[in-house]
Amino acid sequence: MRANSDLHVCVLGYGCRSKPAPAPAPGKTMKKQKRARHPRFAFMTKTEIDHLEDGYRWRKYGQKAVKNSPFPRSYYRCTNNKCTVKKRVERSSDDPSVVITTYEGQHCHHTVTFPRGAGAATLASQMAFSAHHHHHLVYNDLPALHSPTTQNPLFSVPAMSSSLLQPLHCNRQELQVASYTTQASSISSPGSVPAVDKGLLDDMVPPAMRHG
DNA sequence: CGGATTTGACCGGCGC
DNA sequence: GCGCCGGTCAAATCCG
Numbered sequence: 001m002r003a004n005s006d007l008h009v010c011v012l013g014y015g016c017r018s019k020p021a022p023a024p025a026p027g028k029t030m031k032k033q034k035r036a037r038h039p040r041f042a043f044m045t046k047t048e049i050d051h052l053e054d055g056y057r058w059r060k061y062g063q064k065a066v067k068n069s070p071f072p073r074s075y076y077r078c079t080n081n082k083c084t085v086k087k088r089v090e091r092s093s094d095d096p097s098v099v100i101t102t103y104e105g106q107h108c109h110h111t112v113t114f115p116r117g118a119g120a121a122t123l124a125s126q127m128a129f130s131a132h133h134h135h136h137l138v139y140n141d142l143p144a145l146h147s148p149t150t151q152n153p154l155f156s157v158p159a160m161s162s163s164l165l166q167p168l169h170c171n172r173q174e175l176q177v178a179s180y181t182t183q184a185s186s187i188s189s190p191g192s193v194p195a196v197d198k199g200l201l202d203d204m205v206p207p208a209m210r211h212g
Numbered sequence: 213c214g215g216a217t218t219t220g221a222c223c224g225g226c227g228c
Numbered sequence: 229g230c231g232c233c234g235g236t237c238a239a240a241t242c243c244g
Contacts, residue, residue, distance in 0.1 A: 062237080064235070
């Protein structure tokens with residue numbers, strides 16, 4: 001059962017930790033890089049589903065109770081062994097119906113299965129990744145995730161266009177309908193955030209998807 | 213039986 | 229220096 005009745009996505013932003021990556025201290029198993037250098041971005045999804053399907057396969061590798069939230073935070077890693085993308089999933093303490101998903105890194109492969117019910121997650125993630133590619137959106141770091149009222153969302157997706165729920169049938173025009181340019185410009189102060197243009201759209205839509 | 217999930221322990225960063 | 233906290237590991241467990 002997919003509770004996709006009220007899917008609402010807000011891309012919060014992305015950024016790289018500005019902290020210098022320290023030399024890997026002599027730990028027991030080289031504890032990876034403590035400070036990730038990968039681009040990160042987070043978006044909020046108003047959904048009852050904890051783990052949104054975004055077209056990629058994720059393996060859960062941890063779960064922790066976090067200080068600011070009564071809900072645990074889950075840690076996922078892309079199951080593709082060549083892909084180091086990670087994501088964190090947690091519920092907003094302010095609004096339990098809102099799931100905050102934080103992606104870290106970029107997929108080096110396409111989706112294994114195109115999402116059906118939760119296209120917003122994929123769309124938002126691809127938008128943000130694409131935005132990173134195009135240097136359209138630059139955040140120093142993530143804004144306060146736990147303060148949805150003061151955040152500065154880049155995109156807002158109040159309602160999932162039915163076209164987005166048609167996997168493999170999304171063509172350029174359909175996606176353009178859902179490119180949220182007007183939403184983004186109305187939410188953000190003029191000029192601060194460039195609208196999602198066709199170039200961006202072009203980048204976020206895999207070639208295989210375009211001929212619909 | 214293989215892959216995914218759970219869960220407690222461990223480690224490092226950071227603030228005090 | 230110490231304690232808190234977030235992030236990751238890895239063994240155990242679950243599930244198809």
